[in-house]
Amino acid sequence: MPVFAAAGVGGWGQTQELRGVPELRLVTTPRHASVLLVTGTVPEAHLVAVQRVHDQVPHPRAVVTWRAAGTAKRMPGATYVTGDAAAVVTAVQRAWSALEADPWSTAVDQLPDVEPNEWRGIGPFGQGGEGMMGGTPYGRPMAMTGDDPDGLALDELRLTLGPFLDALPAGLVLDVVLQGEVLREATLRLDALGGTAADATLPSEPSSAMARSGLRWLAHALHVEGLDALAARAAALASRVTGATDRAALSRHADALMRRVRRTGVLRNLHDVGVVPGSGDAAHRWRERMDAIVCALRDNQMPDALEPTRLDTARDLLADALPGSTLTAAISTIVSLDVGGARFGAGTLR
Amino acid sequence: MLGAFLSGLTVTCAAALFTAGCVILARRSTRYPSTAPQRVPALGGFEPETHAWSRFHVRYYPMALLFIAFEMEMMFMYPWAVVFVEEGVTALVEMGMFLAILAVGVVYGWREGAFRWQ
Amino acid sequence: MSDVVSLSPMLGVAVIGGTLAIGAYGVVVIDRLLYAAVAGWPLSLAWAAAQPAREVATVIRRQPVTTEAPDMILWVLAPAAYAGLAATALSVVPLGPGVVVADVRTGIVVFGAAEALAIVAIFLHGWAPNSPLPMIAGYRFVGVALSYELLSMFVLIAAALPAESLSIGAIVESQQGLWNVVRQPLGLPLFLVVTAGVTFTGPLDIVDANDIAGGGAAEDSGMAHLAWAAARAAMLVAFAAAAAAVFLGGWIGPVLPGAMWMALKTLAVVVTVLAGRHLLARVRPERFVRLAWTVLLPLAFLDLAIAGAGSL
Amino acid sequence: MTLAFVVFAAAAVWTGYRVFRTDSMVRASFLLLASFLNVGAILVLMLAEYLGTALLFMMTVEMVVMALFMVMFMMNPAGLNPMEMVHQPRFAAAAGIGSAAALAAVALFGRFPANPVDPNAATIRALGSELLGGSMLVFESAGVTLLATMVCAVVLSSHRGRFGDGDEGSVAPPLEPGGDHRPEDDLVDDADGGHHMHHGGH
Numbered sequence: 001m002p003v004f005a006a007a008g009v010g011g012w013g014q015t016q017e018l019r020g021v022p023e024l025r026l027v028t029t030p031r032h033a034s035v036l037l038v039t040g041t042v043p044e045a046h047l048v049a050v051q052r053v054h055d056q057v058p059h060p061r062a063v064v065t066w067r068a069a070g071t072a073k074r075m076p077g078a079t080y081v082t083g084d085a086a087a088v089v090t091a092v093q094r095a096w097s098a099l100e101a102d103p104w105s106t107a108v109d110q111l112p113d114v115e116p117n118e119w120r121g122i123g124p125f126g127q128g129g130e131g132m133m134g135g136t137p138y139g140r141p142m143a144m145t146g147d148d149p150d151g152l153a154l155d156e157l158r159l160t161l162g163p164f165l166d167a168l169p170a171g172l173v174l175d176v177v178l179q180g181e182v183l184r185e186a187t188l189r190l191d192a193l194g195g196t197a198a199d200a201t202l203p204s205e206p207s208s209a210m211a212r213s214g215l216r217w218l219a220h221a222l223h224v225e226g227l228d229a230l231a232a233r234a235a236a237l238a239s240r241v242t243g244a245t246d247r248a249a250l251s252r253h254a255d256a257l258m259r260r261v262r263r264t265g266v267l268r269n270l271h272d273v274g275v276v277p278g279s280g281d282a283a284h285r286w287r288e289r290m291d292a293i294v295c296a297l298r299d300n301q302m303p304d305a306l307e308p309t310r311l312d313t314a315r316d317l318l319a320d321a322l323p324g325s326t327l328t329a330a331i332s333t334i335v336s337l338d339v340g341g342a343r344f345g346a347g348t349l350r
Numbered sequence: 351m352l353g354a355f356l357s358g359l360t361v362t363c364a365a366a367l368f369t370a371g372c373v374i375l376a377r378r379s380t381r382y383p384s385t386a387p388q389r390v391p392a393l394g395g396f397e398p399e400t401h402a403w404s405r406f407h408v409r410y411y412p413m414a415l416l417f418i419a420f421e422m423e424m425m426f427m428y429p430w431a432v433v434f435v436e437e438g439v440t441a442l443v444e445m446g447m448f449l450a451i452l453a454v455g456v457v458y459g460w461r462e463g464a465f466r467w468q
Numbered sequence: 469m470s471d472v473v474s475l476s477p478m479l480g481v482a483v484i485g486g487t488l489a490i491g492a493y494g495v496v497v498i499d500r501l502l503y504a505a506v507a508g509w510p511l512s513l514a515w516a517a518a519q520p521a522r523e524v525a526t527v528i529r530r531q532p533v534t535t536e537a538p539d540m541i542l543w544v545l546a547p548a549a550y551a552g553l554a555a556t557a558l559s560v561v562p563l564g565p566g567v568v569v570a571d572v573r574t575g576i577v578v579f580g581a582a583e584a585l586a587i588v589a590i591f592l593h594g595w596a597p598n599s600p601l602p603m604i605a606g607y608r609f610v611g612v613a614l615s616y617e618l619l620s621m622f623v624l625i626a627a628a629l630p631a632e633s634l635s636i637g638a639i640v641e642s643q644q645g646l647w648n649v650v651r652q653p654l655g656l657p658l659f660l661v662v663t664a665g666v667t668f669t670g671p672l673d674i675v676d677a678n679d680i681a682g683g684g685a686a687e688d689s690g691m692a693h694l695a696w697a698a699a700r701a702a703m704l705v706a707f708a709a710a711a712a713a714v715f716l717g718g719w720i721g722p723v724l725p726g727a728m729w730m731a732l733k734t735l736a737v738v739v740t741v742l743a744g745r746h747l748l749a750r751v752r753p754e755r756f757v758r759l760a761w762t763v764l765l766p767l768a769f770l771d772l773a774i775a776g777a778g779s780l
Numbered sequence: 781m782t783l784a785f786v787v788f789a790a791a792a793v794w795t796g797y798r799v800f801r802t803d804s805m806v807r808a809s810f811l812l813l814a815s816f817l818n819v820g821a822i823l824v825l826m827l828a829e830y831l832g833t834a835l836l837f838m839m840t841v842e843m844v845v846m847a848l849f850m851v852m853f854m855m856n857p858a859g860l861n862p863m864e865m866v867h868q869p870r871f872a873a874a875a876g877i878g879s880a881a882a883l884a885a886v887a888l889f890g891r892f893p894a895n896p897v898d899p900n901a902a903t904i905r906a907l908g909s910e911l912l913g914g915s916m917l918v919f920e921s922a923g924v925t926l927l928a929t930m931v932c933a934v935v936l937s938s939h940r941g942r943f944g945d946g947d948e949g950s951v952a953p954p955l956e957p958g959g960d961h962r963p964e965d966d967l968v969d970d971a972d973g974g975h976h977m978h979h980g981g982h
Contacts, residue, residue: 022515031693032689046395049395052387052397053394058382058530112387116390130861132856141401142400143400155405159398163395178600233506264747358572361480361569365702369548369698370547373544377534390535391687392682398600405854411849411852416934417614417615417841418845419926425838429905431634431908433911434632436909444916451924462940463940542807577833
């Protein structure tokens, strides 16, 4: 069942655990999905973004909101779910079968059907442009050139990689100036410093809470590096970490998983990628965090390696790491920093 | 001999037309026209300021030029492969020399950093 | 050549169409099974076989969304060209003893042309929707594709040396005594790299990559997405059949009929490539370009030298 | 056979014509590729099957690289606004018609020897032995020329050399001839780089 997950504050962790559920298939772009799953409360600044992602899901579509306090009202026709992953699966299946029965019951657009700029009928061929590069042909202007150190002054793409991009931790917005595939400038936005709802699904006991949060990060990181099957295994392991379970079996499973991850060569790929002052390259951070997960499970410690990076410290760390790197390396760097999605501001755990 | 090419061409065109037909039929007969918010490129939530089509700065342009020169060599190698067994050692030595010359070009390109993202 | 008969065009369309359709569906089922195996889910063939059918049913009815100012002709042309090239690639490969759709004397040259045109199809598929992420995916792919394409040429030429002909049928017959995978050990691994590259599966999955939200297919939905995924699976079947024919002795085999051997060997290559998808992490594009030019290309030279010395 | 030739020839001419009428650079380069594919098909019809199929993959790769460079440097690369692709239209039209007429005259009135190639002739084998026999000198000199092309391509295009970036330490010439005032001195006003307008710096 193709589901696109848009995770707001406090919901990102649980969404990554859904990767381990065989019935759901988390897809990378709203275009491939039938059901939009909104978890956690979406901050005010990202409301337009969640509405646009909702509209980008092709018809016939349905919306399921999971533990979403604020947005439930603004998502008309959404089935509201509180409960664990199984409840989400049943809700998604019910919504989907309702769609099958009556495709016309698809959710209607939330944003007005208005072109970004008026363009019809303007310009020589009515496509809204003037001359070679001017005007807003078909509603948008064309990119303008920017200075590039290697002397080729070519066009710059100014993009905002949104809060619900599948590869970035939820709620993180990256303003990017791209020349070709290399980032000229990259700034993280801090505007979503709103609600810091602590993640209720984490076990009360701190060390297993840290281990589960770490495994959730690992599931998303493996997905971004192209290893979906291992990500599903990590997510399934994360959902089994609750305070009461026997830790020896879990730490053995975690150890086996870490060995498999090392055998895929992902650490070799991340060598020398995203060197950040004070914490080495991405491979070092991965290795450190993977060992910390195993030891948090086995001997009930609270390793600080599992402490997710706060958004404002991440922004200063990345200030000089991102410009000049390719988009692939930039995303791998951000993912390896484990920027706390729902943990804006206050130090609570995801 | 031309019959073989004809059946190859027929198979290609059949597969291509079948796929194109399915896609065009689906795009024409859909009951939901794409509205403006749906048409915004998928960037995770916000909309881009400009068109994506722009003068894209290709970062591997020296490698592309090097590739074109190297590709020319393929033209010579196919006929050489056919008569290789017949000609014996002279063919091996000759192609060895030819490959060595071109390998010098690749080594020079590697040393000058042509394969790194500019 | 011996009693090789070129199938008539209509029969050829039926054979190639059937093989590609069944093969593509088989690829998707194998992929699901491997995914479940590595993810530790309960392995059930029924689930793996039935699920793609259900998803195809929903995808067909889904709305094919368009972007703001796409190049619609190219957007439709790309999956069509990619599927056509999968058919071309399979048409020059003998599927059984003397059963080949297009028995041309320049088999591996046509195969190389199909592979080069596949690069064009994949770039156009990224360029057409006029959306940033697919365009970046298309450009990334061309850089990597130009780097591994030379490998496929070298490796196929090395296989053509003992056969003294460019036709893949002759290459298969030249392996009567000894298969090329034994005679030219470097050939198959390099060709698997090329197969992973053209069908962007496994470590070379940089086109529809997860790190740029689905890359080339980020804007496809409904039938356009289905056509692209099916064409990609068909291309994997075509390249796996070519790998089986050129390196694993094609239809040559002791007991079973020729076509059965061909199917088994193709299945083995498909499972190997798809296993690479779930067990190996995605490579960094710029590092693969350097790796291909400075390590894999010399290995291809070595493979050619071994083949040359071996067939004298 | 002749029907196939006419179809391919018409397709080649029409796609060639479309190259100059279309606005998008990507479409222009791949229409040119389509035109070359048709010429390749005609070569195969003339039983030069190796040359035809080799033309296919050679032209494909070159058109891909051409498309990359065209999109990189041309204004309005994707044809969103109308694009004027023809320079000195009158002169070009005259030259086009003139050469077409001359070639047509040669084709129609020239007396060509009528000795068709036997379809099963081993043309590739003949090409191979020619390559290794009579024209070995051409073959090896082509190799050296290719090496020269590769070196020049890298020298001209690669911005980064093994001693670091190409323009490191290079200084833009002063404004007035012979003077020592360099333009970028007045642009870099403060140490921490208020606004980075100096060239070549990173």
